[in-house]
Amino acid sequence: MQASDRRDPVALVGRVEVGDRVALGRALSVVEEQGETAEAIEKLVLGRWPSLVIGITGAPGAGKSTLTDQLVAAFRSANVTVSVVAIDPTSPVSGGAILGDRVRMSQHASDPGVMVRSLATRGVAGGLATAVPGSLRVIGAAGFDVAIVETVGVGQIELDVAGICDCVVVVVNPGWGDEVQAVKAGVLEIADVFVVNKSDLPGAAQTESDLRAARSLSMHTSAGWDVPVIQTVATKSVGIAGLISAVDRHGEWLDLSGTRDLRRQQRSQFEFAARVRAAFAQMATERLGEPVVDRIVQQVSEGRLTVGDAVAQLLITD
Ligand SMILES: Nc1nc2c(ncn2[C@@H]2O[C@H](COP(=O)(O)OP(=O)(O)O)[C@@H](O)[C@H]2O)c(=O)[nH]1
Numbered sequence: 001m002q003a004s005d006r007r008d009p010v011a012l013v014g015r016v017e018v019g020d021r022v023a024l025g026r027a028l029s030v031v032e033e034q035g036e037t038a039e040a041i042e043k044l045v046l047g048r049w050p051s052l053v054i055g056i057t058g059a060p061g062a063g064k065s066t067l068t069d070q071l072v073a074a075f076r077s078a079n080v081t082v083s084v085v086a087i088d089p090t091s092p093v094s095g096g097a098i099l100g101d102r103v104r105m106s107q108h109a110s111d112p113g114v115m116v117r118s119l120a121t122r123g124v125a126g127g128l129a130t131a132v133p134g135s136l137r138v139i140g141a142a143g144f145d146v147a148i149v150e151t152v153g154v155g156q157i158e159l160d161v162a163g164i165c166d167c168v169v170v171v172v173n174p175g176w177g178d179e180v181q182a183v184k185a186g187v188l189e190i191a192d193v194f195v196v197n198k199s200d201l202p203g204a205a206q207t208e209s210d211l212r213a214a215r216s217l218s219m220h221t222s223a224g225w226d227v228p229v230i231q232t233v234a235t236k237s238v239g240i241a242g243l244i245s246a247v248d249r250h251g252e253w254l255d256l257s258g259t260r261d262l263r264r265q266q267r268s269q270f271e272f273a274a275r276v277r278a279a280f281a282q283m284a285t286e287r288l289g290e291p292v293v294d295r296i297v298q299q300v301s302e303g304r305l306t307v308g309d310a311v312a313q314l315l316i317t318d
């Protein structure tokens with residue numbers, strides 16, 4: 001990054017807004033790394049957001065990247081610009097999976113209407129909760145219509161993603177029905193759309209009916225959204241139009257039911273809470289040192305200290 005950009009976020013964001021790709025890459029790096037310049041950029045992109053943010057989550061190997069690639073192609077053929085943010089919490093060092101995604105997306109490499117960004121979570125608690133919305137605001141300022149956030153479903157991460165996306169697509173594979181019981185508490189609840197990808201493999205119909213039976217668990221059911229179940233074969237471009245129309249219908253429901261505004265409010269609250277949490281953790285760690293903080297957390301988890309006393313200890317300055 002050039003020294004001038006650090007001094008002049010206004011110029012940097014100005015270049016992002018007129019479609020300068022190098023500037024966009026730099027602005028995203030600054031926002032991901034956080035700090036003073038990131039805050040300056042955040043002020044300049046305040047309120048910006050892509051018109052549609054789709055979250056794609058599911059187990060490693062489910063076909064999320066292949067599906068994302070197909071969605072990008074479909075959006076591009078409708079002249080819609082797309083940005084992909086791929087989050088990989090599993091390989092912060094080797095970047096193996098991310099590299100695979102990059103290779104796959106390379107068919108769009110020369111297309112100015114497509115931008116792919118990989119984000120390692122670096123194991124920083126709350127880092128993702130700040131970096132992803134920040135990145136999406138910058139991407140919105142760059143004028144992208146749609147953003148797709150791809151993440152591996154391994155726990156807290158996909159809940160974080162659900163908190164910021166307009167539409168959460170949960171990708172499963174045939175045979176997944178056996179696992180429904182085990183994972184229903186997490187992933188099923190956040191799904192806006194289910195995809196049974198690899199439906200060229202045996203058992204797709206069974207998995208679809210298992211999901212249809214389980215979807216009453218979705219947190220949206222009570223609000224009147226029947227989570228659709230779409231079969232796809234991402235490698236053969238099968239079912240992609242159906243998936244896009246499910247996402248569109250979900251968007252219409254968001255508007256008609258008033259849920260879109262609710263979600264945007266929740267998104268702000270979620271981001272705010274995450275930032276407060278991160279700032280508090282950082283403050284306590286800086287003041288007391290990590291071993292002391294760890295010990296306090298340990299005592300809470302062992303039931304030897306109340307949460308209230310733990311917070312009080314973390315807040316005490318002397
Ligand atoms: N048979 C079959 N294989 C698929 C399909 N979609 C993806 N794959 C393959 O599954 C593997 C994992 O795909 P990938 O998109 O990297 O999964 P991700 O880890 O969820 O991003 C790759 O070898 C894909 O070619 C599909 O619909 N059918």
Ligand SMILES: [Mg+2]
Pocket residue numbers: 064065066097101150
């Ligand atoms: Mg992937």
